[in-house]
Amino acid sequence: MNDEEHSRTALMAAAARAAHLVVDREPFIFEDTVVQALLGGNAEELIGYHRAYGEHLILSGVRAQVTARSHYTERRLAELAAEGMPQYVILGAGLDTFAQRYPLTERVAVFEVDHPATQRWKRDLLTAAGITAPGELAFVGVDFETDALLDRLTACKFDPATPALVSWLGVSMYLTGQAVGATLAEIGRMAPGTELIMEYALPETLRDEKGAAFAQMAMAAAAERGEPWLSFFTPEELSATLAEHGLEVTEHVRQEEAVAPELWRRNDALLPTDACRLVRATVGAGGGGR
Structure with a gap:
């Protein structure tokens, strides 16, 4: 991605979240009630494509993927926020709308991390839709292939001495293994107790x-x-990589396990696949190094 391009993948993921509430039947896996407005003039065309071809595996698969991973992550965030976790970092935020949907941001500082071009695009969409970004939301411009994540976060008032939940969804497969390792090393420098929820592609x-x-x-x-998949991990390989950077794995989660079983008892095309999984890991006592 160059300095003038926004992420097409982020657009497709946002469209899938919006289409889920239009194309799929209840029970809904994840209710993003803001993203359709954020898509603005693109919404009808993008959702219409799901209306017309929504039973095709690529479209139903994307809807299942984005809704299940968001459900899992925001459920865990709610649990941690109730325990006093004060910071939420969204790596590769794209068109994430958490900060616009939940008053939880009154207690949690939210840091959206993405390529500067994608962030400019999102902010333009927010303005066009008349959606106000809350004061607790910070936009942190980062190129994962070249920039030091923690330094960029700290410059935006992130407290590296305080634990955070870090979500990293729909990103790692688009990065080289070297860039994935470099980002995990940065997360391993965060305060002990910091949690990471990361999505990764299986070989x-x-x-x-x-x-x-x-x-x-x-x-x-x-x-x-122009956004090819570049990295793939077995659970064992990723666990070892996380351990190298001071992160202790709590669980690896298949898509079908990311939500309650009854949410997959459906009468529509939405079914789980096992192509990508989630891992949840915690920065151990040796973390927080500078």
Whole structure:
């Protein structure tokens, strides 16, 4: 991505969250009630595509992916915020709308981290939609391939001595393994007790049949947009990489496990695949190094 381009992947993920409430039936996995307004003039075309072709695996798969991972992450955030966790960092935030949807931001400082071009685009969309960004929201411009994450966060009033929840969804597969490791090293420098929820792509040999078909189509579409998938991990490989950087794994989560089982008892096309998983890990007592 250059300095003038925003993320097309972020647009597709936002469209899938919006389309979920229009195309899929209840029970809804995740209710993003702001994103359709944020999409503005693009909303009808993007949602209309899901209306017309929403049962196709690539579209239903994306809706399942983005809703399940957001459900899992924001549920964990609510638990941690109730315990006093004061900071929430969203890596690769794209068109995330958490800060616009929940008064939780009165107690939690939110840091949206993304490429500066994507952030300029989002802020323009917020202005066009008449949506006000809350004062507790900080936009932190970072290029994950080159920039030091913690330094950029600290410059935006992030407190590196205080624990945070860090979400990293829909990003790692688009980065080189070296960039993933560098970002994990930065997270490992955060305060002990900091939690990371990261989404990662499985190698071909671990995908289930539906996940293999979904990944093949998703990878081809992403490459066509100029955002190819670059890194893949087995759970064991990622656990070892996290441990190298001071993060202790709590759990690896399949998509079907990310939400309550009854949410997958459906009469529509929304079904879980096993192409990408979530991992939750915590910075140990040796973290927080500078």
